[in-house]
Amino acid sequence: MEEHDPNNISCPYLLDRIYLIIFASIHTTAIAITNVILSLASRPEYMQELYEEQLKVHKETNVNGIIPFEALSDMKKLDSFIRETLRLSVNVAGIDHLVKKDYTFSNGLQIPKNCITSIYIDDVYRDEPKSFEPFRHLDINIASKVTKNFLTFGNGKHTCPGRQLAVNNIKFFMHNVILKYNFRTVSSKIEESRGTGFTALPVETSTAGVIFEKRV
């Protein structure tokens, strides 16, 4: 791909970039939604609590069957469930960055310029227990909030700028699915994302079946 010259805007260059962002944003959000569906289907014991919350939000806020954007902040339990799923379904390593100048860490470890580094994300998450506790983040109520031990959306200068949009989409989607269906895994067991190398993708690799039953 050609280099970007701010004094001579190239339409093909910009379109290439936009195409990449659209592709990446849809793919990452779809993976996250699949993880949340699998996560809840694996733990149907939380379904009723989440259903009651969605029903309350729907009854209190819907206008002609449509809920307003502001209603998203009333879905505290759903938000926490999503964050806990995102916390525990990340890749073992990732968030690759190019080192732009020689760098020495405080412990003496040196990384030369032009190296590509990956973060050992799995290790960062050991700051908190690895057990799935869906309502651990109730006080945060913004599943996209970046903290030192929550790296799903990266951190620092290049933190994902689409994270709020992604979480909003996941919340709207889950709100509607929970209101319409009861669902559980075919195996009645917890189905995890399956790792391929250091990545964890539910979509391509998981063969877990999920049964959806329409609510009456």
Ligand code: HEM
């Ligand atoms: C659940 C969904 C998503 C996940 C897990 C995700 C994750 C990430 C991660 C880990 C990064 C790298 C951050 C870093 O280098 O520190 C990133 C960057 C980025 N994301 Fe997302 N993302 C998601 C959705 C989206 C959406 C919906 C959009 C756009 C509408 C988007 C646009 C971007 C862009 C433009 C960057 C590059 C930022 C930069 O380099 O400064 N992402 N994302």
